[in-house]
Amino acid sequence: MKRYLFVVGPPLDSGVVGQLIANRYWVVTPKLVLETHPEKPPHFPHTVPRWLKPYLKLTPYGPQIPKVYGYLPETNEERWLLEYDNFASNLQERFEQGQFLSKLEEVWESASAIRQLNWLLQISQLWQPLQVQGVVGTLINSELLRVNGPVLHLQELEIDQTPVTLKELGVLWSQWQDTVRLEIQSFYQQLCQELRHGELKSSEGLIEQLEQGLKQVVGSQQRHYEIATASDTGPNRSHNEDAYYQPNSSVKENSSEKALAIVCDGVGGHQGGEIASHLAIEQLLQYLKKVNEQSPQEIIAELEQAVSLANDVISEQNDSEHRYGQQRMGTTLVMALADEYKMYITHVGDSRIYWITNQGCYQLTLDDDLASRQTRLGHMLYREALQQPSAGALVQALGMSSSQLLHPTTQQLIIDEDSVFLLCSDGLSDNDLVELHWEAEILPILTEGKDVKMVAQRLISLANDLNGHDNVTVSLVKCSVSESGEDSLTATFEELTQASSNQKTISSQQTAPVTASAKKKKKQRLQWVILLIVLMMSGFSIAYWGFAEVRQSLQEWQDNLEMMKNRSE
Numbered sequence: 035m036k037r038y039l040f041v042v043g044p045p046l047d048s049g050v051v052g053q054l055i056a057n058r059y060w061v062v063t064p065k066l067v068l069e070t071h072p073e074k075p076p077h078f079p080h081t082v083p084r085w086l087k088p089y090l091k092l093t094p095y096g097p098q099i100p101k102v103y104g105y106l107p108e109t110n111e112e113r114w115l116l117e118y119d120n121f122a123s124n125l126q127e128r129f130e131q132g133q134f135l136s137k138l139e140e141v142w143e144s145a146s147a148i149r150q151l152n153w154l155l156q157i158s159q160l161w162q163p164l165q166v167q168g169v170v171g172t173l174i175n176s177e178l179l180r181v182n183g184p185v186l187h188l189q190e191l192e193i194d195q196t197p198v199t200l201k202e203l204g205v206l207w208s209q210w211q212d213t214v215r216l217e218i219q220s221f222y223q224q225l226c227q228e229l230r231h232g233e234l235k236s237s238e239g240l241i242e243q244l245e246q247g248l249k250q251v252v253g254s255q256q257r258h259y260e261i262a263t264a265s266d267t268g269p270n271r272s273h274n275e276d277a278y279y280q281p282n283s284s285v286k287e288n289s290s291e292k293a294l295a296i297v298c299d300g301v302g303g304h305q306g307g308e309i310a311s312h313l314a315i316e317q318l319l320q321y322l323k324k325v326n327e328q329s330p331q332e333i334i335a336e337l338e339q340a341v342s343l344a345n346d347v348i349s350e351q352n353d354s355e356h357r358y359g360q361q362r363m364g365t366t367l368v369m370a371l372a373d374e375y376k377m378y379i380t381h382v383g384d385s386r387i388y389w390i391t392n393q394g395c396y397q398l399t400l401d402d403d404l405a406s407r408q409t410r411l412g413h414m415l416y417r418e419a420l421q422q423p424s425a426g427a428l429v430q431a432l433g434m435s436s437s438q439l440l441h442p443t444t445q446q447l448i449i450d451e452d453s454v455f456l457l458c459s460d461g462l463s464d465n466d467l468v469e470l471h472w473e474a475e476i477l478p479i480l481t482e483g484k485d486v487k488m489v490a491q492r493l494i495s496l497a498n499d500l501n502g503h504d505n506v507t508v509s510l511v512k513c514s515v516s517e518s519g520e521d522s523l524t525a526t527f528e529e530l531t532q533a534s535s536n537q538k539t540i541s542s543q544q545t546a547p548v549t550a551s552a553k554k555k556k557k558q559r560l561q562w563v564i565l566l567i568v569l570m571m572s573g574f575s576i577a578y579w580g581f582a583e584v585r586q587s588l589q590e591w592q593d594n595l596e597m598m599k600n601r602s603e
Contacts, residue, residue, distance in 0.1 A: 038062070040115070041114075058071045067115070076417060078414075088164075099188060120396075151247055154207070155241065161203075161237035162238075171193075204228070221247050261512075268502060271504065273305070278298070279294070283487075295369070297508075299383065310364050311365040314344045342442070345433055345436075352434075364431035367381060376448060381399040382432055387399045402429050403427055405426065454480060454511065461505050467497065486510045
């Protein structure tokens with residue numbers, strides 16, 4: 035695994051390109067170096083500079099935020115190195131040639147409507163946390179907005195010199211209006227207008243609108259989930275304190291049964307960990323059966339409530355059995371719940387969830403241990419914190435105390451391409467085993483159609499052979515995305531925008547009658563009437579439903595009408 039690092043600060047002198055500096059960093063470009071001794075800890079500062087702390091405090095926000103790797107010594111100016119998640123080999127080849135990730139604006143036009151909205155949603159979700167840290171201007175600098183498939187990456191963070199507002203975000207997004215996908219064009223134009231005019235007052239309102247927009251285009255895709263789980267005591271343990279849950283191995287997106295996977299790693303006194311992990315699974319399942327179709331915010335609240343209730347059941351049993359201190363039983367938790375086109379990720383402790391796509395492997399969860407806490411507080415770089423005594427000691431787990439002191443982390447992801455989610459206990463993730471072997475062991479599920487059950491068993495063997503110090507449990511959730519052939523209409527977004535005017539985030543302009551919009555809708559209704567008459571008179575209705583070619587021709591005819599109408603206006 036090659037580790038390419040981005041240089042923050044003044045670019046290196048072009049004269050050192052192709053040379054080794056500080057006896058370990060091979061200079062690819064003045065802003066990109068290759069670590070030649072990844073087994074050694076990097077150089078750490080005596081104190082963390084103030085401007086660097088936003089990187090540390092934003093660590094929980096996952097793959098989008100680069101991590102500070104270390105200090106670049108032996109240079110005449112202050113320079114730091116940033117590291118990113120594990121990219122696939124084809125991207126590593128780009129780095130070898132001195133290229134970095136593609137700019138969002140470079141690949142915007144070629145992206146699907148779902149992906150365009152997905153990128154915008156990620157920007158919107160980062161707005162508030164970056165604003166708190168004084169680096170939200172990063173999100174309006176198109177040079178810093180990079181993408182790798184479905185994932186947005188910030189090349190680096192830019193300190194705000196003046197206050198930054200959503201109006202400026204609207205100005206940037208408006209620059210992409212000409213190349214936005216036709217099926218979301220009307221919605222996108224209206225959204226940009228609201229941002230520019232200051233009618234959207236908060237990032238929460240923006241997120242809400244984008245999620246409503248996504249609902250209108252996800253019908254063009256269908257998702258199928260396949261789950262495989264395996265667990266083993268390991269060569270050096272007498273019993274297995276891990277527990278897991280999976281439903282039927284195959285789940286369709288719209289079926290009554292949701293794709294759900296849970297892995298727990300028990301900790302605590304004599305046989306207590308085993309009891310705690312199974313108690314957690316039992317309580318979570320009882321509660322999650324009651325979760326129905328809800329908004330994303332409500333689902334996140336329900337998941338965290340389920341975790342809190344499971345925590346209290348274990349904690350109360352600890353109290354009733356007079357378990358105190360290290361004798362208290364507890365458990366870590368990682369849980370993945372698929373709901374339509376979204377995957378919800380919840381975790382407590384140091385079990386992990388990774389997201390594997392064709393482009394990379396992303397660690398979605400941040401361990402609840404001392405090292406991560408030191409980093410989140412801005413005290414130490416993460417790799418420096420890992421060198422400290424008791425760096426891996428847990429700071430929270432289910433059952434150790436009241437749920438009032440528990441802080442589960444839940445996040446949502448949009449699934450718009452084939453991918454695999456790996457849930458695992460630390461029996462697998464310790465010693466960077468996943469980072470080192472994901473491309474050889476897990477990626478073939480996507481690239482070669484490898485069976486998920488076989489891969490799950492292979493990961494167990496890998497963990498026992500190369501780690502072997504603990505129980506090991508892995509759960510693989512494969513998500514296959516296919517095109518359903520359904521198309522959303524521009525009119526749907528106009529109706530969506532009009533409906534949104536009754537919500538708290540919408541402007542007074544939207545509540546007033548809009549003559550032009552009414553004329554547009556009238557035109558579109560007339561076009562559909564004409565289309566239906568043609569179908570009925572020509573006897574094409576049977577052919578339409580019987581032959582995909584006819585449907586495609588009619589769709590092309592409709593698109594041509596739409597483009598002619600847009601030109602005339």
